[in-house]
Amino acid sequence: MSATEQDAADAAAWYGARLGWPATPGPGGPGSGPGSGPGRPHLATGVRFDVLEVPAAAGDEVLGRLPGPAAGPVVRHGARMRLLVAPGGAEELPGLLDWLEWGGVSLDLVALGRGGSMPAPALPGAARGPGEPFWVRPPLARRGGEGDGDRPVPLPALAGPPGCPGHPGPARAWGTGGGAPDLVRLVAALATACHRVRLFPPPGRRTARNRQAWAFS
DSSP: OOHHHHHHHHHHHHIIIIIOOOEEEEOOOTTOOTTSOOEEEEEESSSSOEEEEEEHHHHHHHHHHSOTTTTOOEEEETTEEEEEEOTTHHHHHHHHHHHTTOTTOOOOOEEEOTTOEEEOOOOTTOOOOTTOOEEEEOSEEOTTSSSSSSEEOOOOBOOOOTTOTTOOSOOOOTTOTTSOOBHHHHHHHHHHHHHHHHHSOOHHHHHHHHHHHHHTO
């Protein structure tokens, strides 16, 4: 077994043993062929967690407003950010956006649920190669603090704000009272940030958009 294959096997074993997350071998890396071995393992979505994926600039804005693990575990992969939420969150997203009056607005907010997968991030604290996904907020926290530890970080879930169809009851605040962070509030914050980034893109994206406009002029 090569070092790359061993690293992939170790990562899959860690996610399975520590978190109970199903992991499968990913495709080989760029230029790989038969016999090259598996690439980075992939974590199944829709089993132990779903994913809300947004532009990294929007994710950074939301994380800047949320203390500690209030947004749940978060992964950065290139120009995208993936926020892990409770299973079923992906199916709820369209209805929540409609209820929050974001329905029909192009937000670049993508949900991954049952049947999907995402590349497994480098293990918390481990070295990573260029372009590899990594944990911005790890899935395990120390008791009484942040970072890798032995306590799973709660996944944002529906807490039932008043008036939300099918989900009666009071909404929880961001990670307060010991409960999971509220999915509705997280989606509202993400939608607002995604819309702002779309209207006022960061300098790098704005330059690329201008070049594209000139190319077709």
